[in-house]
Amino acid sequence: MNMAGRVIASATTAILLAVAPAIASNTLVKQGVAVSVARSALTVMPDREWNRMGARPGRRSETWTLDGAILNDLTFYGAIETGKTLFREVDRKHRPLPRYSSRMLLTDIPMLLENSYRIALGTSLMTIDTVQPTLLAGSKAVRFTYTCTRPGEDVERRGEAVAAIIGRKLFMMSYEAPAIFYFDRDLAAFRRLVATARLTEGAR
């Protein structure tokens, strides 16, 4: 490579390095440091490293993963207010998503997630399997499990979510992974993370 070639190559590398963070804005979530999630008062303390995805499913949500979002997807929904959807609405005119209401009971939340999934993913292969009472950040909450299959693939996914209505707003954490291998492998990590969830003062 001649001198001009080297200059061009190094300039190209510099441009790529400068652009790279904008393209891949995934960031590392450090172990043992309390972190606020989904632009809300909800904080968790991970006991292992996670990757925070740059792309958010909605304005008030964020996704973490270990091996990539299609293999393990941990999504936080923080302080969803009345009239808001869980995900970003792609086609409000023809495929409007159901909206959260503070008048909902905790038992309505699994249905809200199921219907949002069915419409957003365009699948009818989504079922809620179990619904149980639990606690999230010290408040009454619902823990539910579900099974879903995205259109165009045969991979069955299992999910578990914990949701609470605190101060008339919805807080939810969901974990979803292929039923084969991945779901069982990291379910315990999700449950440990749920146990660390706290709300900063003033959020209630």
Added chain:
Amino acid sequence: MLSSRYMQASHYDGHSVGAFWERLMDEADATALGRHRRSTRFDRVSYFDTHPATLQRARAFHAAAASAPGGGDDEHAAWAAALARWREAWLEDQLKLNDFGGTEYLLAQLGRDGWTQDLLFARGELYRMRGNPRDLIAAADFYREAIILAPDHAEAHRGLGLTLLRRGREVDAETGRAELRRYLTLKPAATDAAMMAALVS
């Protein structure tokens, strides 16, 4: 119009095809109305369309049927019997589409033969899901009507209980908890039994 000629040669009522297209348009209108959208233009034909417009089809089939000898059967009872095993699952899927107007229209169509307990239950679920204060009053009425026809319909007791609890009035809440207890008696192994038991207590 080959299919139309086949229809006329068969023992089926030729007007059924036109009526099918009409119901399709009416359902789309009901969906649009429920979503506060304008109705679709069913007579509009695009240059690249491979088939006639929906309205054109409905009219053409009715015209063809009118020129035929007439009579014929739509075999409605046989159709309903053949689909009976799928009906519950399809109603459930329809309810989850977040399409209040379209679902209300479909339920009314199915209810023309009489409002059965499964249709009343589905209508209760539809209104409870939308959940406006007046919807909750209507939902409770539909669940109650379903329970009159099928006193052991566990999910109708569940729906009624949750509807009454969601209304937020103490007088309703006590009745609501009684309905959820009835649900748990009828279906002790329900997948949400633990959550319902927590609501009751």
